[in-house]
Amino acid sequence: MLTQCFQWELPSALPPAEHLIERLDRMKHHEALLAVSKTSFPSDWGRAHFYPLVNGPSRFYRIYFVSEPPESGLASQSPWLEEFQRLRLLAQEGRDFSEPAQALRVQVLEQLAWQESEMFPLICKFLGTDRPTREMGYEHQGLRRFLPELEQALEMLGKRWERFSLDFVHLLEHHIEHEENGLYPIYDRLLQGGKGGCRVQ
Ligand SMILES: [Fe+2]
Structure with missing residues (x-):
């Protein structure tokens, strides 16, 4: 059960990692620490159970937990x-891909909408800041721009295909990695019970 998030705004000159360890040693299993830095975190700040939420350019956000993550729901x-990739193969073989392509588009759009209406507000409230979810929201906007072109793009050739593939697939890959390594571990913990607010220190 996660009930409390402490926010730690770090000075430009980061304190030694021992300060982090001291704070984590005092934390309980139902608490989290949101560390916000103006510079990237050095490698010795890599204590177990931390997740990057925002990586620059002007701010770096990390959340630390003192317990194992629950099994993801x-x-x-x-x-x-x-x-x-399967749809692209179907298109290249000249087979019909319109139905599964439409299904994929709907699935992605529904998931984005669900995250924005259910998951992001809960995480935002817990963290006491909307910066990490806002960043994910920008990526959603990017994905929404490409999705209407999906079916048309699957039949593209040469540079047009390369361009779409690079823009869309790379954004999707980056987004999935970013979200599942950052927001999902928080949401999984919040689903266990407590939904308390963030205390700034
Ligand atoms: Fe997302």
């Missing part, structure tokens, strides 16, 4: 990438 979004 959220389905991975990685199968979208495999489905995208």
